[in-house]
Amino acid sequence: MIKSVVLKFANYVGESGLYRSLCPGRVPVFMLHRVSDTGEVRLPGGMTADVLRSHLDYLATHGYQVLSMADLQAMLERDKPLPSKSVMFTIDDGFFDHHDVAARVFEEFGFVLNFFVITGFLDRDLWPWDDHVAYALHRAGPKKADIRLPSGVNYLVDLLKDGIGDTVFELRSRLKKESQSHLYNWLKVELYPSLDVEFPAEIPPEFKPMSWSNARALRDSGHGVFPHTCSHRILSALTIEEKRSEIEGSIKRIEAELNYVPEVFAYPTGRLTDYDRLDIEQLDKSGIQMAFTTVPEYVQAGQNWYELPRFSLPCSSDDFRQIVNGFEAFKMKLRELAKFPH
Ligand SMILES: [Zn+2]
Numbered sequence: 001m002i003k004s005v006v007l008k009f010a011n012y013v014g015e016s017g018l019y020r021s022l023c024p025g026r027v028p029v030f031m032l033h034r035v036s037d038t039g040e041v042r043l044p045g046g047m048t049a050d051v052l053r054s055h056l057d058y059l060a061t062h063g064y065q066v067l068s069m070a071d072l073q074a075m076l077e078r079d080k081p082l083p084s085k086s087v088m089f090t091i092d093d094g095f096f097d098h099h100d101v102a103a104r105v106f107e108e109f110g111f112v113l114n115f116f117v118i119t120g121f122l123d124r125d126l127w128p129w130d131d132h133v134a135y136a137l138h139r140a141g142p143k144k145a146d147i148r149l150p151s152g153v154n155y156l157v158d159l160l161k162d163g164i165g166d167t168v169f170e171l172r173s174r175l176k177k178e179s180q181s182h183l184y185n186w187l188k189v190e191l192y193p194s195l196d197v198e199f200p201a202e203i204p205p206e207f208k209p210m211s212w213s214n215a216r217a218l219r220d221s222g223h224g225v226f227p228h229t230c231s232h233r234i235l236s237a238l239t240i241e242e243k244r245s246e247i248e249g250s251i252k253r254i255e256a257e258l259n260y261v262p263e264v265f266a267y268p269t270g271r272l273t274d275y276d277r278l279d280i281e282q283l284d285k286s287g288i289q290m291a292f293t294t295v296p297e298y299v300q301a302g303q304n305w306y307e308l309p310r311f312s313l314p315c316s317s318d319d320f321r322q323i324v325n326g327f328e329a330f331k332m333k334l335r336e337l338a339k340f341p342h
Helices: 003-012 018-022 048-061 068-079 097-110 129-138 164-179 182-196 211-219 241-256 276-284 316-322 328-337
Strands: 029-032 086-093 114-117 144-148 154-158 223-229 263-264 289-292
Touching: 003 018, 003 164, 003 316, 003 328, 018 328, 048 097, 048 316, 068 086, 068 097, 068 289, 086 097, 097 211, 114 211, 114 263, 129 164, 129 223, 144 182, 154 164, 211 241, 223 241, 223 263, 241 263, 241 276
Parallel strands: 029 086, 086 114, 114 223, 263 289
Antiparallel strands: 144 154
């Protein structure tokens, strides 16, 4: 309660531009998840179109510039402090609602959205492994199950003790540390049978992708469409040959379907441990110039172009405003100063 009053006051002060003038040259790049056009959020981590609209309305009425990918690249190339009152938006994976709902809301304001798509998902060869994990756990017959991880180690699922949300998070985290070479086969032969859930013959309606013609329409309307691997497997958990095939394969599919050569990429799940130096080398070899992580920080001049950070787009308007008005940057700076006293 106190915290929310303080934050409201800090955001009120933030409208004057005070924090941006104290911490200049920082551009927040946001990452959206699922966007629902009904009043309720159907999937965890999602947002309603109305909440998204209110965030964009705030930017429009307060004179913020929403950058395209080309704008951001041009600004980084100049190697001068970035203009402070700018933000950029991205959305990962390529679900149907990204085209049907999110893009429509951005277009109401004339704003650009940047899509990172899993090309094997748009090809309908697969749907993301991390969503399979959630799907299967939500439908589990037994509440307790012993699952053999790809490494052969046993993993005990106990839904009564840990609850569904924590179990989904924990099992996904464990799988990110395992070899992911045969992950999709593992889902089919191990995860689903252990939980006594039938492997879906088709992609379930809530996990459907957009089509390639949707992706072309997005690019034709001025949005960005870029690769996000072929299968969404964690790059740091793959062999060199698999890394190359995920990176080059997804670039080639974008090139074939959208008739241009992409130079921007986003790492699946994007934490520091989800990609490594070899991935960056492969991106460089494959002609990629900029790559995005999910490390929650601002983009600044002089930054490594292969490790551009992103904030997850918050649902709360106070949390959103403190990132765009720079109060979040100001707090980060105070924390740095406290760590390294002069
Ligand atoms: Zn993703």
